[in-house]
Amino acid sequence: xxxxxxxxxxxxxxxxxxxxxxxxxxxxxxxxxxxxxxxxxxxxxxxxxxxxxxxxxxxxxxxxxxxxxxxxxxxxxxxxxxxxxxxxxxxxxxxxxxxxxxxxxxxxxxxxxxxxxxxxxxxxxxxxxxxxxxxxxxxxxxxxxxxxxxxxxxxxxxxxxxxxxxxxxxxxxxxxxxxxxxxxxxxxx
Amino acid sequence: xxxxxxxxxxxxxxxxxxxxxxxxxxxxxxxxxxxxxxxxxxxxxxxxxxxxxxxxxxxxxxxxxxxxxxxxxxxxxxxxxxxxxxxxxxxxxxxxxxxxxxxxxxxxxxxxxxxxxxxxxxxxxxxxxxxxxxxxxxxxxxxxxxxxxxxxxxxxxxxxxxxxxxxxxxxxxxxxxxxxxxxxxxxxx
DNA sequence: TAAAGACTAGACCAGTTGGTCCAGTGATGC
DNA sequence: GCATCACTGGACCAACTGGTCTAGTCTTTA
Numbered sequence: 323x324x325x326x327x328x329x330x331x332x333x334x335x336x337x338x339x340x341x342x343x344x345x346x347x348x349x350x351x352x353x354x355x356x357x358x359x360x361x362x363x364x365x366x367x368x369x370x371x372x373x374x375x376x377x378x379x380x381x382x383x384x385x386x387x388x389x390x391x392x393x394x395x396x397x398x399x400x401x402x403x404x405x406x407x408x409x410x411x412x413x414x415x416x417x418x419x420x421x422x423x424x425x426x427x428x429x430x431x432x433x434x435x436x437x438x439x440x441x442x443x444x445x446x447x448x449x450x451x452x453x454x455x456x457x458x459x460x461x462x463x464x465x466x467x468x469x470x471x472x473x474x475x476x477x478x479x480x481x482x483x484x485x486x487x488x489x490x491x492x493x494x495x496x497x498x499x500x501x502x503x504x505x506x507x508x509x510x511x
Numbered sequence: 512x513x514x515x516x517x518x519x520x521x522x523x524x525x526x527x528x529x530x531x532x533x534x535x536x537x538x539x540x541x542x543x544x545x546x547x548x549x550x551x552x553x554x555x556x557x558x559x560x561x562x563x564x565x566x567x568x569x570x571x572x573x574x575x576x577x578x579x580x581x582x583x584x585x586x587x588x589x590x591x592x593x594x595x596x597x598x599x600x601x602x603x604x605x606x607x608x609x610x611x612x613x614x615x616x617x618x619x620x621x622x623x624x625x626x627x628x629x630x631x632x633x634x635x636x637x638x639x640x641x642x643x644x645x646x647x648x649x650x651x652x653x654x655x656x657x658x659x660x661x662x663x664x665x666x667x668x669x670x671x672x673x674x675x676x677x678x679x680x681x682x683x684x685x686x687x688x689x690x691x692x693x694x695x696x697x698x699x700x
Numbered sequence: 701t702a703a704a705g706a707c708t709a710g711a712c713c714a715g716t717t718g719g720t721c722c723a724g725t726g727a728t729g730c
Numbered sequence: 731g732c733a734t735c736a737c738t739g740g741a742c743c744a745a746c747t748g749g750t751c752t753a754g755t756c757t758t759t760a
Contacts, residue, residue, distance in 0.1 A: 333737080349627035351540035355718060365739045366719085372737090376719065429626060433679055437618060438538035438627060449683040479680075480696055483689065487676025490622055491668075494638040500672065507669055522707080544748060554709045555749085561707090565749065 334372045336362045342384040346434040347427055350381055378440045382448055385435040389452050392432055393459050395420070400463035406474075409463060410481055411505040417485065418498035426496040430489035432456065432482075457482050484508055523561045525551045531573040535623040536616055539570055567629045571637055574624040578641050581621060582648050584609070589652040595663075598652060599670055600694040606674065607687035615685040619678035621645065621671075646671050673697055 331339070340362035344353045355377060359366055373379035395416055403409030420431075428434065436449035457478045464474030484504055492500045520528070529551035533542045544566060548555055562568035584605055592598030609620075617623065625638030646667045653663030673693055681689045 348630060349538065349540060351538060352627055352630065354716075356716080367721090367738055367740075370719075370721095433683075436683065437679075438541055441537060441541065446683060446685075450685075453680055453683050476696070479689075483676040483680050484673060485676065486679050487672040487674070490626075490675050490679075491642055491672050494622075494625065494635065494642050496635075496639075500668075507665070543746075545746080556708055556710075556751090559749075 333364055333368050337364055337369060337372060337380060338383050338387050340364075341380050342388050342431075342435070345381060345384055346388070346424075346429055346431055349429070350377075350435065350438045350440075378445070381435055381439050382445075385448065385452060388431050388435060389456060392456060396456075396459055396463065400460075400467070403463075403467065406464045406467050406469055406477055407505065407509045409467065410477075410509070413481075414485070414488075414501050414504045417489070418501040421489065421492060421498040421501055426493060426498070429493065430486055432489075433486060453482065480508065522553055522557050526553055526558060526561060526569060527572050527576050529553075530569050531577050531620075531624070532617075534570060534573055535577070535613075535618055535620055538618070539566075539624065539627045539629075567634070570624055570628050571634075574637065574641060577620050577624060578645060581645060585645075585648055585652065589649075589656070592652075592656065595653045595656050595658055595666055596694065596698050598656065599666075599698070602670075603674070603690050603693045606678070607690040610678065610681060610687040610690055615682060615687070618682060619675055621678075622675060642671065669697065 337358075341353075341358060344358055344361060355366070355369070359369060369380065370376060373383065396413060399413035399416055400409035403412060432453070433449070436445065436452065439445035457475070460478035460481060461471075461474040464477055465471060469477060485501070488500045488504050492498055526547075530542075530547060533547055533550060544555070544558070548558060558569065559565060562572065585602060588602035588605055589595075589598035592601060621642070622638070625634065625641065628634035646664070649667035649670060650660075650663040653666055654660060658666060674690070677689045677693050681687055
Protein backbone atom coordinates (compact mmCIF):
# COMPACT_ATOMS: atom_id res chain seq x y z
CA UNK A 323 0.00 0.00 0.00
CA UNK A 324 2.54 2.55 1.04
CA UNK A 325 5.77 2.72 -0.94
CA UNK A 326 8.28 2.38 1.90
CA UNK A 327 7.39 5.77 3.18
CA UNK A 328 10.05 6.72 5.64
CA UNK A 329 13.06 7.87 3.72
CA UNK A 330 12.49 11.16 1.99
CA UNK A 331 8.80 11.97 2.09
CA UNK A 332 7.95 15.34 3.55
CA UNK A 333 7.07 15.34 7.22
CA UNK A 334 3.37 15.65 6.72
CA UNK A 335 3.23 12.68 4.37
CA UNK A 336 5.39 10.62 6.66
CA UNK A 337 2.95 11.29 9.46
CA UNK A 338 -0.08 10.34 7.40
CA UNK A 339 1.27 7.13 5.94
CA UNK A 340 2.69 5.97 9.23
CA UNK A 341 -0.53 6.78 11.03
CA UNK A 342 -2.55 4.92 8.43
CA UNK A 343 -0.35 1.88 8.84
CA UNK A 344 -0.36 1.83 12.62
CA UNK A 345 -4.02 2.69 13.11
CA UNK A 346 -4.92 0.00 10.61
CA UNK A 347 -2.81 -2.58 12.37
CA UNK A 348 -3.39 -1.77 16.03
CA UNK A 349 -6.37 0.52 16.09
CA UNK A 350 -6.64 4.15 16.98
CA UNK A 351 -6.62 3.94 20.73
CA UNK A 352 -4.02 1.23 20.90
CA UNK A 353 -1.56 3.38 19.00
CA UNK A 354 0.26 5.83 21.22
CA UNK A 355 1.60 9.11 19.95
CA UNK A 356 5.05 8.19 21.15
CA UNK A 357 5.06 5.01 19.11
CA UNK A 358 3.65 6.79 16.10
CA UNK A 359 6.15 9.62 16.21
CA UNK A 360 9.07 7.28 16.64
CA UNK A 361 7.95 5.18 13.70
CA UNK A 362 7.45 8.24 11.53
CA UNK A 363 10.64 9.88 12.77
CA UNK A 364 8.82 13.08 13.49
CA UNK A 365 9.07 15.16 16.65
CA UNK A 366 5.97 16.00 18.58
CA UNK A 367 6.06 19.66 17.73
CA UNK A 368 5.76 18.95 14.03
CA UNK A 369 2.68 16.85 14.56
CA UNK A 370 0.87 19.70 16.25
CA UNK A 371 2.07 22.12 13.64
CA UNK A 372 0.63 20.11 10.77
CA UNK A 373 -2.39 18.82 12.66
CA UNK A 374 -3.38 21.36 15.28
CA UNK A 375 -6.12 19.15 16.70
CA UNK A 376 -3.59 16.38 17.24
CA UNK A 377 -4.25 12.69 17.01
CA UNK A 378 -7.86 12.83 15.86
CA UNK A 379 -6.99 15.31 13.14
CA UNK A 380 -4.26 13.04 11.91
CA UNK A 381 -6.62 10.08 11.95
CA UNK A 382 -9.02 11.86 9.64
CA UNK A 383 -6.24 12.63 7.22
CA UNK A 384 -5.02 9.07 7.35
CA UNK A 385 -8.51 7.81 6.63
CA UNK A 386 -8.79 10.08 3.62
CA UNK A 387 -5.44 8.99 2.35
CA UNK A 388 -6.44 5.35 2.72
CA UNK A 389 -9.70 5.93 0.90
CA UNK A 390 -7.84 7.59 -1.95
CA UNK A 391 -5.48 4.63 -2.21
CA UNK A 392 -8.44 2.31 -2.26
CA UNK A 393 -10.12 4.23 -5.05
CA UNK A 394 -6.95 4.01 -7.06
CA UNK A 395 -7.05 0.23 -6.73
CA UNK A 396 -10.68 0.31 -7.83
CA UNK A 397 -9.73 2.25 -10.93
CA UNK A 398 -6.92 -0.12 -11.75
CA UNK A 399 -9.38 -2.99 -11.59
CA UNK A 400 -12.34 -1.44 -13.35
CA UNK A 401 -10.92 0.71 -16.10
CA UNK A 402 -9.76 -2.20 -18.24
CA UNK A 403 -12.75 -4.39 -17.36
CA UNK A 404 -15.36 -5.34 -19.97
CA UNK A 405 -18.20 -5.45 -17.44
CA UNK A 406 -18.94 -4.91 -13.78
CA UNK A 407 -18.54 -8.52 -12.73
CA UNK A 408 -15.12 -8.77 -14.32
CA UNK A 409 -14.11 -5.56 -12.64
CA UNK A 410 -15.34 -6.80 -9.29
CA UNK A 411 -13.44 -10.04 -9.74
CA UNK A 412 -10.20 -8.26 -10.53
CA UNK A 413 -10.74 -5.89 -7.63
CA UNK A 414 -11.17 -8.73 -5.16
CA UNK A 415 -8.07 -10.44 -6.45
CA UNK A 416 -6.11 -7.25 -6.05
CA UNK A 417 -7.42 -6.87 -2.54
CA UNK A 418 -6.50 -10.44 -1.73
CA UNK A 419 -2.96 -9.73 -2.87
CA UNK A 420 -2.89 -6.60 -0.76
CA UNK A 421 -4.19 -8.59 2.18
CA UNK A 422 -1.36 -11.07 1.81
CA UNK A 423 1.12 -8.25 1.46
CA UNK A 424 0.00 -6.83 4.75
CA UNK A 425 0.51 -10.27 6.27
CA UNK A 426 -3.12 -10.59 7.20
CA UNK A 427 -2.49 -8.63 10.33
CA UNK A 428 -4.32 -5.46 9.43
CA UNK A 429 -7.91 -4.51 9.71
CA UNK A 430 -9.82 -3.64 6.58
CA UNK A 431 -8.11 -0.55 5.23
CA UNK A 432 -11.44 1.02 4.49
CA UNK A 433 -12.90 0.90 7.92
CA UNK A 434 -10.05 0.38 10.32
CA UNK A 435 -9.56 4.02 11.04
CA UNK A 436 -13.13 4.97 11.23
CA UNK A 437 -14.63 3.05 14.07
CA UNK A 438 -12.65 3.42 17.20
CA UNK A 439 -11.68 6.97 16.66
CA UNK A 440 -12.43 9.59 19.24
CA UNK A 441 -15.99 8.95 20.25
CA UNK A 442 -18.62 11.35 19.13
CA UNK A 443 -20.38 12.33 15.98
CA UNK A 444 -17.80 13.94 13.73
CA UNK A 445 -15.75 10.82 13.35
CA UNK A 446 -18.70 8.57 12.62
CA UNK A 447 -20.01 11.08 10.10
CA UNK A 448 -16.66 11.06 8.39
CA UNK A 449 -16.89 7.29 8.15
CA UNK A 450 -20.30 7.60 6.58
CA UNK A 451 -19.29 10.03 3.87
CA UNK A 452 -16.17 8.01 3.16
CA UNK A 453 -18.16 4.84 2.61
CA UNK A 454 -20.56 6.75 0.42
CA UNK A 455 -17.71 8.14 -1.61
CA UNK A 456 -16.30 4.67 -2.14
CA UNK A 457 -19.67 3.24 -3.07
CA UNK A 458 -20.34 6.13 -5.41
CA UNK A 459 -16.99 5.69 -7.09
CA UNK A 460 -17.73 2.04 -7.64
CA UNK A 461 -21.22 2.78 -8.91
CA UNK A 462 -19.77 5.22 -11.45
CA UNK A 463 -17.69 2.41 -12.89
CA UNK A 464 -20.82 0.26 -12.97
CA UNK A 465 -22.78 2.91 -14.85
CA UNK A 466 -19.92 3.42 -17.28
CA UNK A 467 -19.95 -0.32 -17.93
CA UNK A 468 -23.58 -0.37 -18.87
CA UNK A 469 -25.53 -0.88 -15.66
CA UNK A 470 -28.58 1.25 -15.03
CA UNK A 471 -28.22 3.86 -12.29
CA UNK A 472 -30.23 1.85 -9.79
CA UNK A 473 -28.49 -1.43 -10.57
CA UNK A 474 -25.10 0.25 -10.42
CA UNK A 475 -25.81 1.70 -6.99
CA UNK A 476 -27.15 -1.61 -5.76
CA UNK A 477 -24.26 -3.69 -6.99
CA UNK A 478 -21.73 -1.20 -5.69
CA UNK A 479 -23.27 -1.16 -2.27
CA UNK A 480 -23.46 -4.92 -2.09
CA UNK A 481 -19.86 -5.26 -3.17
CA UNK A 482 -18.53 -2.76 -0.65
CA UNK A 483 -20.51 -4.50 2.05
CA UNK A 484 -19.29 -7.94 1.08
CA UNK A 485 -15.68 -6.84 0.87
CA UNK A 486 -15.99 -5.30 4.27
CA UNK A 487 -17.30 -8.52 5.76
CA UNK A 488 -14.94 -10.80 3.87
CA UNK A 489 -11.90 -8.82 4.96
CA UNK A 490 -12.94 -9.02 8.58
CA UNK A 491 -13.39 -12.78 8.56
CA UNK A 492 -10.29 -13.20 6.43
CA UNK A 493 -8.32 -11.36 9.06
CA UNK A 494 -9.46 -13.65 11.82
CA UNK A 495 -8.73 -16.64 9.65
CA UNK A 496 -5.43 -15.30 8.35
CA UNK A 497 -6.27 -16.29 4.80
CA UNK A 498 -7.13 -14.24 1.76
CA UNK A 499 -9.11 -17.08 0.18
CA UNK A 500 -12.43 -15.61 1.22
CA UNK A 501 -11.64 -12.41 -0.63
CA UNK A 502 -10.63 -14.26 -3.77
CA UNK A 503 -13.75 -16.42 -3.78
CA UNK A 504 -16.07 -13.53 -3.09
CA UNK A 505 -17.13 -12.43 -6.59
CA UNK A 506 -18.00 -15.95 -7.68
CA UNK A 507 -20.25 -16.40 -4.67
CA UNK A 508 -21.83 -13.03 -5.12
CA UNK A 509 -22.59 -13.08 -8.80
CA UNK A 510 -22.73 -16.63 -10.14
CA UNK A 511 -25.65 -17.75 -8.15
CA UNK B 512 -29.45 -7.89 24.19
CA UNK B 513 -28.89 -7.77 27.91
CA UNK B 514 -31.92 -7.62 30.17
CA UNK B 515 -31.09 -4.48 32.15
CA UNK B 516 -28.25 -6.21 33.85
CA UNK B 517 -27.27 -4.06 36.75
CA UNK B 518 -29.68 -4.72 39.53
CA UNK B 519 -29.37 -8.18 40.93
CA UNK B 520 -27.08 -10.23 38.72
CA UNK B 521 -24.12 -11.77 40.48
CA UNK B 522 -20.91 -9.82 40.30
CA UNK B 523 -19.31 -11.95 37.65
CA UNK B 524 -22.28 -11.65 35.31
CA UNK B 525 -22.50 -7.94 35.89
CA UNK B 526 -18.88 -7.63 34.86
CA UNK B 527 -19.34 -9.68 31.71
CA UNK B 528 -22.47 -8.01 30.44
CA UNK B 529 -21.20 -4.54 31.20
CA UNK B 530 -17.89 -5.29 29.53
CA UNK B 531 -19.65 -6.67 26.48
CA UNK B 532 -21.73 -3.54 26.22
CA UNK B 533 -18.88 -1.07 26.67
CA UNK B 534 -16.33 -2.88 24.55
CA UNK B 535 -18.90 -3.19 21.82
CA UNK B 536 -19.74 0.48 21.96
CA UNK B 537 -16.34 2.07 22.50
CA UNK B 538 -13.84 -0.62 21.75
CA UNK B 539 -11.47 -2.47 24.01
CA UNK B 540 -8.73 0.08 24.36
CA UNK B 541 -11.05 3.03 24.59
CA UNK B 542 -12.78 1.52 27.60
CA UNK B 543 -10.94 2.17 30.84
CA UNK B 544 -11.20 -0.12 33.81
CA UNK B 545 -12.40 2.73 35.95
CA UNK B 546 -15.30 3.45 33.62
CA UNK B 547 -16.13 -0.22 33.33
CA UNK B 548 -16.09 -0.85 37.06
CA UNK B 549 -18.21 2.19 37.77
CA UNK B 550 -20.77 1.11 35.20
CA UNK B 551 -20.86 -2.42 36.54
CA UNK B 552 -20.84 -1.25 40.16
CA UNK B 553 -18.01 -3.61 40.94
CA UNK B 554 -14.87 -2.77 42.88
CA UNK B 555 -11.51 -3.43 41.36
CA UNK B 556 -10.63 -6.26 43.70
CA UNK B 557 -13.58 -8.29 42.51
CA UNK B 558 -12.53 -7.98 38.92
CA UNK B 559 -9.15 -9.47 39.64
CA UNK B 560 -10.70 -12.14 41.76
CA UNK B 561 -13.00 -13.36 39.01
CA UNK B 562 -10.60 -12.65 36.15
CA UNK B 563 -7.05 -13.01 37.40
CA UNK B 564 -5.57 -11.91 34.09
CA UNK B 565 -7.59 -8.72 34.25
CA UNK B 566 -9.00 -6.82 31.35
CA UNK B 567 -8.01 -9.20 28.57
CA UNK B 568 -9.46 -12.15 30.46
CA UNK B 569 -12.71 -10.32 30.90
CA UNK B 570 -12.77 -9.43 27.22
CA UNK B 571 -12.56 -13.09 26.25
CA UNK B 572 -15.43 -13.94 28.55
CA UNK B 573 -17.46 -11.07 27.17
CA UNK B 574 -16.81 -12.25 23.64
CA UNK B 575 -17.98 -15.75 24.49
CA UNK B 576 -21.07 -14.42 26.17
CA UNK B 577 -21.85 -12.31 23.11
CA UNK B 578 -21.36 -15.26 20.79
CA UNK B 579 -23.73 -17.33 22.90
CA UNK B 580 -26.35 -14.61 22.73
CA UNK B 581 -25.92 -14.47 19.00
CA UNK B 582 -26.39 -18.20 18.62
CA UNK B 583 -29.57 -17.99 20.62
CA UNK B 584 -30.89 -15.42 18.15
CA UNK B 585 -29.89 -17.75 15.33
CA UNK B 586 -31.87 -20.56 16.88
CA UNK B 587 -34.90 -18.38 17.39
CA UNK B 588 -34.81 -17.52 13.72
CA UNK B 589 -34.00 -20.91 12.24
CA UNK B 590 -35.85 -23.44 14.34
CA UNK B 591 -39.30 -22.48 13.09
CA UNK B 592 -38.08 -21.81 9.53
CA UNK B 593 -39.17 -24.01 6.61
CA UNK B 594 -35.92 -23.53 4.71
CA UNK B 595 -32.54 -21.83 4.97
CA UNK B 596 -33.51 -18.71 3.08
CA UNK B 597 -36.52 -18.09 5.29
CA UNK B 598 -34.35 -18.61 8.35
CA UNK B 599 -31.75 -16.20 7.05
CA UNK B 600 -34.42 -13.62 6.33
CA UNK B 601 -35.84 -13.87 9.82
CA UNK B 602 -32.37 -13.73 11.31
CA UNK B 603 -31.52 -10.54 9.47
CA UNK B 604 -34.76 -8.94 10.55
CA UNK B 605 -34.08 -9.86 14.14
CA UNK B 606 -30.60 -8.41 13.85
CA UNK B 607 -31.98 -5.22 12.35
CA UNK B 608 -34.27 -4.89 15.33
CA UNK B 609 -31.37 -5.49 17.67
CA UNK B 610 -29.36 -2.89 15.78
CA UNK B 611 -32.10 -0.34 16.29
CA UNK B 612 -32.39 -1.29 19.93
CA UNK B 613 -28.71 -0.55 20.41
CA UNK B 614 -29.32 2.81 18.78
CA UNK B 615 -26.94 2.06 15.96
CA UNK B 616 -24.06 3.10 18.08
CA UNK B 617 -22.47 -0.26 18.62
CA UNK B 618 -20.07 -2.25 16.54
CA UNK B 619 -21.11 -5.63 15.26
CA UNK B 620 -21.65 -7.70 18.37
CA UNK B 621 -19.87 -10.60 16.76
CA UNK B 622 -16.61 -8.95 16.02
CA UNK B 623 -16.42 -5.85 18.14
CA UNK B 624 -14.59 -7.47 20.95
CA UNK B 625 -12.27 -9.51 18.92
CA UNK B 626 -10.21 -7.13 16.91
CA UNK B 627 -8.66 -4.51 19.03
CA UNK B 628 -8.01 -6.68 21.98
CA UNK B 629 -4.57 -6.96 23.45
CA UNK B 630 -2.34 -7.45 20.48
CA UNK B 631 -0.85 -10.85 19.92
CA UNK B 632 -1.92 -14.25 18.78
CA UNK B 633 -4.23 -15.59 21.49
CA UNK B 634 -6.86 -12.97 20.97
CA UNK B 635 -6.92 -13.29 17.21
CA UNK B 636 -7.11 -17.06 17.51
CA UNK B 637 -10.07 -16.70 19.81
CA UNK B 638 -11.75 -14.56 17.16
CA UNK B 639 -11.10 -17.24 14.59
CA UNK B 640 -12.62 -20.10 16.57
CA UNK B 641 -15.57 -17.92 17.55
CA UNK B 642 -16.36 -17.12 13.92
CA UNK B 643 -16.00 -20.78 13.06
CA UNK B 644 -18.35 -21.74 15.84
CA UNK B 645 -20.93 -19.27 14.62
CA UNK B 646 -20.60 -20.42 11.03
CA UNK B 647 -20.79 -24.05 12.09
CA UNK B 648 -23.89 -23.39 14.12
CA UNK B 649 -25.53 -21.76 11.14
CA UNK B 650 -24.44 -24.56 8.83
CA UNK B 651 -26.02 -27.11 11.15
CA UNK B 652 -29.34 -25.36 10.73
CA UNK B 653 -28.78 -25.41 6.99
CA UNK B 654 -28.10 -29.13 6.96
CA UNK B 655 -31.12 -29.78 9.14
CA UNK B 656 -33.23 -27.85 6.64
CA UNK B 657 -32.15 -30.01 3.75
CA UNK B 658 -28.98 -28.44 2.37
CA UNK B 659 -26.08 -30.71 1.50
CA UNK B 660 -23.06 -30.43 3.81
CA UNK B 661 -21.06 -28.40 1.32
CA UNK B 662 -23.92 -26.10 0.41
CA UNK B 663 -24.75 -25.60 4.08
CA UNK B 664 -21.20 -24.63 4.91
CA UNK B 665 -21.02 -22.30 1.92
CA UNK B 666 -24.28 -20.54 2.61
CA UNK B 667 -23.49 -20.18 6.29
CA UNK B 668 -20.10 -18.67 5.59
CA UNK B 669 -21.50 -16.25 3.05
CA UNK B 670 -24.25 -15.18 5.40
CA UNK B 671 -21.92 -14.57 8.33
CA UNK B 672 -19.64 -12.58 6.07
CA UNK B 673 -22.47 -10.51 4.65
CA UNK B 674 -23.95 -9.78 8.06
CA UNK B 675 -20.55 -8.71 9.25
CA UNK B 676 -20.15 -6.26 6.39
CA UNK B 677 -23.71 -5.03 6.46
CA UNK B 678 -23.56 -4.27 10.16
CA UNK B 679 -20.39 -2.27 9.72
CA UNK B 680 -21.80 -0.09 6.97
CA UNK B 681 -25.11 0.15 8.76
CA UNK B 682 -23.32 1.51 11.77
CA UNK B 683 -21.64 4.24 9.79
CA UNK B 684 -24.93 5.05 8.15
CA UNK B 685 -26.98 4.79 11.33
CA UNK B 686 -29.66 2.79 9.61
CA UNK B 687 -30.64 -0.83 9.88
CA UNK B 688 -32.08 -0.92 6.37
CA UNK B 689 -29.04 -2.60 4.94
CA UNK B 690 -29.45 -5.49 7.34
CA UNK B 691 -33.11 -5.90 6.52
CA UNK B 692 -32.51 -5.87 2.79
CA UNK B 693 -29.60 -8.26 2.96
CA UNK B 694 -31.25 -11.66 2.42
CA UNK B 695 -33.15 -10.50 -0.63
CA UNK B 696 -29.98 -9.25 -2.24
CA UNK B 697 -28.07 -12.35 -1.33
CA UNK B 698 -30.52 -15.02 -2.42
CA UNK B 699 -33.03 -13.68 -4.94
CA UNK B 700 -30.55 -12.93 -7.64
C1' DT C 701 -18.66 -21.32 67.80
C1' DA C 702 -14.86 -21.48 65.11
C1' DA C 703 -12.31 -21.80 61.20
C1' DA C 704 -11.85 -21.42 56.19
C1' DG C 705 -12.38 -19.75 52.03
C1' DA C 706 -14.89 -16.83 48.74
C1' DC C 707 -15.42 -12.34 47.81
C1' DT C 708 -15.27 -7.16 48.39
C1' DA C 709 -13.36 -2.58 49.13
C1' DG C 710 -10.31 0.83 47.82
C1' DA C 711 -5.68 2.92 48.74
C1' DC C 712 -1.76 2.84 46.13
C1' DC C 713 1.65 2.59 42.28
C1' DA C 714 4.75 3.08 38.34
C1' DG C 715 4.25 3.83 33.65
C1' DT C 716 2.06 6.01 29.92
C1' DT C 717 -1.21 8.97 27.74
C1' DG C 718 -2.32 13.04 24.61
C1' DG C 719 -1.30 17.68 24.72
C1' DT C 720 1.20 22.35 25.65
C1' DC C 721 4.84 25.44 25.19
C1' DC C 722 8.64 27.77 23.60
C1' DA C 723 13.39 28.35 22.22
C1' DG C 724 15.67 27.31 18.30
C1' DT C 725 16.66 26.64 13.04
C1' DG C 726 16.96 27.46 8.34
C1' DA C 727 15.11 29.11 4.23
C1' DT C 728 12.92 33.05 1.80
C1' DG C 729 11.85 37.82 0.50
C1' DC C 730 13.17 42.55 0.80
C1' DG D 731 21.84 42.54 6.48
C1' DC D 732 17.66 41.79 8.41
C1' DA D 733 13.02 40.43 9.28
C1' DT D 734 9.65 36.99 8.56
C1' DC D 735 8.19 32.81 8.11
C1' DA D 736 7.09 27.71 8.35
C1' DC D 737 8.81 24.29 10.75
C1' DT D 738 11.44 21.44 14.26
C1' DG D 739 13.19 19.66 18.72
C1' DG D 740 12.16 18.16 23.01
C1' DA D 741 11.33 19.38 27.97
C1' DC D 742 7.40 19.35 30.60
C1' DC D 743 2.70 18.27 32.50
C1' DA D 744 -1.69 16.83 34.61
C1' DA D 745 -4.64 13.13 34.00
C1' DC D 746 -5.27 8.64 33.66
C1' DT D 747 -3.90 3.71 32.63
C1' DG D 748 -4.06 -1.32 34.06
C1' DG D 749 -2.51 -3.77 37.82
C1' DT D 750 -1.06 -5.00 42.82
C1' DC D 751 -1.80 -5.56 47.56
C1' DT D 752 -3.86 -6.14 51.84
C1' DA D 753 -7.24 -5.46 55.38
C1' DG D 754 -11.66 -6.52 55.96
C1' DT D 755 -16.45 -8.75 55.38
C1' DC D 756 -19.40 -11.99 54.37
C1' DT D 757 -21.01 -17.15 53.65
C1' DT D 758 -20.36 -21.87 54.18
C1' DT D 759 -18.91 -25.62 56.47
C1' DA D 760 -18.10 -28.67 60.65
